[in-house]
Amino acid sequence: xxxxxxxxxxxxxxxxxxxxxxxxxxQQRAGYAALMSQMLVPDGTRTTAVELGGLxxxxxxxxxxxxxxxxxxxxxGGNVVGxxxxxxxxxxxxxxxxxxxxxxxxYRLAPEHPFPAGIEDALAxxxxxxxxxxDPAAIVLAGDSAGGGHAITTLLAARREGLPMPAALVAxxxxxxxxxxxxxIDEKAGLDPIFTRESLEGSGRLYVGGAxxxxxxxxxATLADPSGFPPTLLQVGTNExxxxxxxxxxxxxxxxxxxxxxxxxxxxxxxxxxxxxxxxEADRALERAALFLTQQLAGTAPATRAAA
Amino acid sequence: xxxxxxxxxxxxxxxxxxxxxxxxxxQQRAGYAALMSQMLVPDGTRTTAVELGGLxxxxxxxxxxxxxxxxxxxxxGGNVVGxxxxxxxxxxxxxxxxxxxxxxxxYRLAPEHPFPAGIEDALAxxxxxxxxxxDPAAIVLAGDSAGGGHAITTLLAARREGLPMPAALVAxxxxxxxxxxxxxIDEKAGLDPIFTRESLEGSGRLYVGGAxxxxxxxxxATLADPSGFPPTLLQVGTNExxxxxxxxxxxxxxxxxxxxxxxxxxxxxxxxxxxxxxxxEADRALERAALFLTQQLAGTAPATRAAA
Numbered sequence: 001x002x003x004x005x006x007x008x009x010x011x012x013x014x015x016x017x018x019x020x021x022x023x024x025x026x027q028q029r030a031g032y033a034a035l036m037s038q039m040l041v042p043d044g045t046r047t048t049a050v051e052l053g054g055l056x057x058x059x060x061x062x063x064x065x066x067x068x069x070x071x072x073x074x075x076x077g078g079n080v081v082g083x084x085x086x087x088x089x090x091x092x093x094x095x096x097x098x099x100x101x102x103x104x105x106x107y108r109l110a111p112e113h114p115f116p117a118g119i120e121d122a123l124a125x126x127x128x129x130x131x132x133x134x135d136p137a138a139i140v141l142a143g144d145s146a147g148g149g150h151a152i153t154t155l156l157a158a159r160r161e162g163l164p165m166p167a168a169l170v171a172x173x174x175x176x177x178x179x180x181x182x183x184x185i186d187e188k189a190g191l192d193p194i195f196t197r198e199s200l201e202g203s204g205r206l207y208v209g210g211a212x213x214x215x216x217x218x219x220x221a222t223l224a225d226p227s228g229f230p231p232t233l234l235q236v237g238t239n240e241x242x243x244x245x246x247x248x249x250x251x252x253x254x255x256x257x258x259x260x261x262x263x264x265x266x267x268x269x270x271x272x273x274x275x276x277x278x279x280x281e282a283d284r285a286l287e288r289a290a291l292f293l294t295q296q297l298a299g300t301a302p303a304t305r306a307a308a
Numbered sequence: 309x310x311x312x313x314x315x316x317x318x319x320x321x322x323x324x325x326x327x328x329x330x331x332x333x334x335q336q337r338a339g340y341a342a343l344m345s346q347m348l349v350p351d352g353t354r355t356t357a358v359e360l361g362g363l364x365x366x367x368x369x370x371x372x373x374x375x376x377x378x379x380x381x382x383x384x385g386g387n388v389v390g391x392x393x394x395x396x397x398x399x400x401x402x403x404x405x406x407x408x409x410x411x412x413x414x415y416r417l418a419p420e421h422p423f424p425a426g427i428e429d430a431l432a433x434x435x436x437x438x439x440x441x442x443d444p445a446a447i448v449l450a451g452d453s454a455g456g457g458h459a460i461t462t463l464l465a466a467r468r469e470g471l472p473m474p475a476a477l478v479a480x481x482x483x484x485x486x487x488x489x490x491x492x493i494d495e496k497a498g499l500d501p502i503f504t505r506e507s508l509e510g511s512g513r514l515y516v517g518g519a520x521x522x523x524x525x526x527x528x529a530t531l532a533d534p535s536g537f538p539p540t541l542l543q544v545g546t547n548e549x550x551x552x553x554x555x556x557x558x559x560x561x562x563x564x565x566x567x568x569x570x571x572x573x574x575x576x577x578x579x580x581x582x583x584x585x586x587x588x589e590a591d592r593a594l595e596r597a598a599l600f601l602t603q604q605l606a607g608t609a610p611a612t613r614a615a616a
Contacts, residue, residue, distance in 0.1 A: 238562060247562075254546060254555075254572050259589075261596075262570045264562050281567075284603045288569075291599050295592045 002280045006267050009275055010239070013193035022202070025080065025111065032081040039089035040277035044096040047088070053124030055105040058084035060095045069100035069138050069297040072126060072166075074154075076145025076271060078175070078200075079110050079118055079207040089274050090144055090172070097290035100140075100297065103129070107150065114209030118146075119217055122154040123161075130163060139166040140230075140293050144271045145242075146207075148174025152249070153217045156224055168296035169232040170289050173271045174249070175242055176221035178204050178213035182244030191239045194270050200241060221248040231259035233292045235285050237268030263288060310588045314575050317583055318547070321501035330510070333388065333419065340389040347397035348585035352404040355396070361432030363413040366392035368403045377408035377446050377605040380434060380474075382462075384453030384579060386483070386508075387418050387426055387515040397582050398452055398480070405598035408448075408605065411437070415458065422517030426454075427525055430462040431469075438471060447474040448538075448601050452579045453550075454515075456482025460557070461525045464532055476604035477540040478597050481579045482557070483550055484529035486512050486521035490552030499547045502578050508549060529556040539567035541600045543593050545576030571596060 017023070017031055048059045071094055075087035084091070084104035091102045107121035129139055143151040148171030155165065185197055208218060216224035221244075226232075232253055236246040243264075250262035265272060265281050273289075276282040325331070325339055356367045379402055383395035392399070392412035399410045415429035437447055449459040456479030463473065493505055516526060524532035529552075534540075540561055544554040551572075558570035573580060573589050581597075584590040 238565060247559075250570070250572075251555075254574075257546060257574045259574045260572050262558070262572075264558075264568050264570075266562075266565045266567045287603065288596070288599060291596060295595065 005279045009279060010193045010269060013269060018199055029081045032077055033086050036086035036089065039274045041089050041092050042096045045092045052103050052105055053128035055107060055121055055125055057103050057105040057125065060091050060102045060104065062095050062099050065099050067099040069098065069140065070129060070134055071100050071102035072129060072139060072141050073102045073104045074107065074122055074143035074147030074150040075104060076143065076147045078203040079146045080203045087144060089276065093276050093286045094142060094290065094293070097286055098293050110207040110209065115207055115211050116217060118150060119153050119157055122150045123157045126154055126158055127163065136164040137167050138297060140168040140170065140297060141166050142170040144172040146175050148172055149176050152176060152220050155229060156216055156220060159228060165228060165230045168230050168293060170293060171234050172273050173236050173240060173242055174234065174245055176219070176245035176249050178208050178218040179222060180204065181222060182248065184243035185241045188239060188241050188243060192241045192270065193239065195241045197241065221245045225256060226253045226258050227256040229253060229258045231296050233261045233263060233289060235263045235273065235289065237270065237272050238264060238266050239268060240270045242270065261292065313587045317587060318501050318577065321577060326507055337389045340385055341394050344394035344397065347582045349397050349400050350404045353400045360411050360413055361436035363415060363429055363433055365411050365413040365433065368399050368410045368412065370403050370407050373407050375407040377406065377448065378437060378442055379403070379408050379410035380437060380447060380449050381410045381412045382415065382430055382451035382455030382458040383412060384451065384455045386511040387454045388511045395452060397584065401584050401594045402450060402598065402601065405594055406601050418515040418517065423515055423519050424525060426458060427461050427465055430458045431465045434462055434466060435471065444472040445475050446605060448476040448478065448605060449474050450478040452480040454483050456480055457484050460484060460528050463537060464524055464528060467536060473536060473538045476538050476601060478601060479542050480581050481544050481548060481550055482542065482553055484553035484557050486516050486526040487530060488512065489530060490556065492551035493549045496547060496549050496551060500549045500578065501547065503549045505549065529553045533564060534561045534566050535564040537561060537566045539604050541569045541571060541597060543571045543581065543597065545578065545580050546572060546574050547576060548578045550578065569600065
């Protein structure tokens with residue numbers, strides 16, 4: 001059944017107009033919003049428009065059982081499209097499944113605001129949580145696609161400034177290399193129903209602007225040292241040009257002494273978790289992500305201390 | 309706190325006599341049994357001696373809430389030491405945390421019974437479950453260390469014979485390469501408080517016997533194709549000579565289109581899950597393993613189908 005679900009989603013994605021390029025930026029943003037508006041948003045959250053670090057931010061809170069902990073979530077969309085609203089399906093899933101609240105900031109996008117504007121905004125949001133008195137051990141950073149990239153680059157920027165690390169990091173199909181040097185960029189050509197090298201390079205040019213992509217805040221998968229990073233969960237599909245952004249970050253994290261889980265779902269497309277409710281793999285992946293977040297936020301009282 | 313737990317366990321392990329070699333086989337077996345008898349076994353199971361596939365087998369059942377599903381568990385010990393009883397701490401944890409029963413067969417050990425005797429026994433146990441009417445979709449294979457290796461080699465042998473695959477595979481620090489060609493064999497020298505290249509090669513010679521280690525049933529991490537394998541969870545620590553047995557299998561599984569989770573705990577030793585109850589990382593890892601098994605056994609009813 002699940003294979004059928006995956007095939008059906010693959011077909012749907014192939015019949016969509018390309019999310020990124022070659023249309024105008026306004027058309028791309030509208031197209032992405034229309035696509036994401038079809039995703040199921042779970043019941044059990046309320047959303048409030050707030051300000052965080054000077055940014056318009058969507059606060060997503062559980063209406064049911066809640067627990068301490070704050071998820072700082074960065075939406076995807078290649079740093080060109082997307083908003084807190086487009087990714088509400090993911091943010092709300094994490095909120096419902098963990099009972100924690102989430103802040104989803106509306107960070108600046110290219111081409112109006114190329115690199116490093118988005119990272120500056122993401123860092124401002126993280127700093128605002130800390131300055132507001134949040135215990136870093138009660139914060140987790142999360143994001144999908146370019147937002148997963150922001151989760152990681154924000155921590156690189158935070159480390160440079162001596163800010164404390166949060167409790168955990170969760171990234172769904174993060175984009176971590178604007179040099180596009182991952183083997184999967186070519187090996188998965190055709191298998192990825194969403195991206196081509198050309199589409200990635202096109203949107204990448206808008207974000208990178210005049211900067212050199214060979215720097216850790218643009219290509220952490222090839223250049224950054226994750227030493228001191230918090231426990232990390234990476235979830236990715238095998239039908240993704242961006243697969244090796246995750247596999248390379250997992251390797252770097254492992255080598256740097258970071259707890260890291262590389263959670264690969266075969267034949268799944270980019271950020272397949274958005275299909276929760278219609279794709280079993282999506283629900284299972286989110287269930288695993290929620291357990292990971294809960295473990296890292298709470299510490300874990302061993303469930304079964306017992307006699308020898 | 310958890311760093312302190314890890315350091316304490318590292319010190320304890322360094323002060324033990326070596327588990328494998330250079331003592332007599334009887335001394336090694338007694339030493340391993342004594343070490344493992346110190347591990348906590350959770351409450352909530354009952355054990356029964358049964359026969360499975362002609363093997364003395366320990367059946368471990370939950371005394372509390374139970375659910376359908378059978379775990380076929382292979383104990384560790386380098387194919388030279390260990391028994392269903394020595395690994396009861398792990399088997400019982402999986403039973404308590406999943407609610408499923410487990411069978412732990414007492415497969416034959418080297419040097420009395422070198423390769424492929426243990427795999428023949430493990431395959432006989434799996435075949436007995438199938439011939440007894442178990443739905444393969446309700447069976448998972450699991451094991452630690454050499455037993456994690458058996459879980460994988462048993463499926464390679466089962467595939468050769470046209471037997472169906474089970475629902476899932478879970479391996480804790482599996483040994484998957486008797487050529488000992490993983491980079492971690494040398495890179496982790498000194499960091500691993502349990503093994504040295506010499507101790508691994510010494511016990512390996514007993515198991516390999518006169519066989520060529522360059523074959524898939526002895527060195528699957530370098531030679532086997534996991535195509536068609538069930539969803540797989542590999543858990544491993546970074547203070548392990550055997551780390552790259554897991555990283556290489558994860559890579560092969562990913563390339564073969566298998567769902568695979570590579571779950572790496574930094575600074576943790578070989579099969580650190582045996583320290584559940586005294587090491588937070590152990591309890592958390594087992595909690596993740598139990599969720600994974602439960603997902604694969606049940607399929608998952610999406611928890612939050614909801615309105616758009």
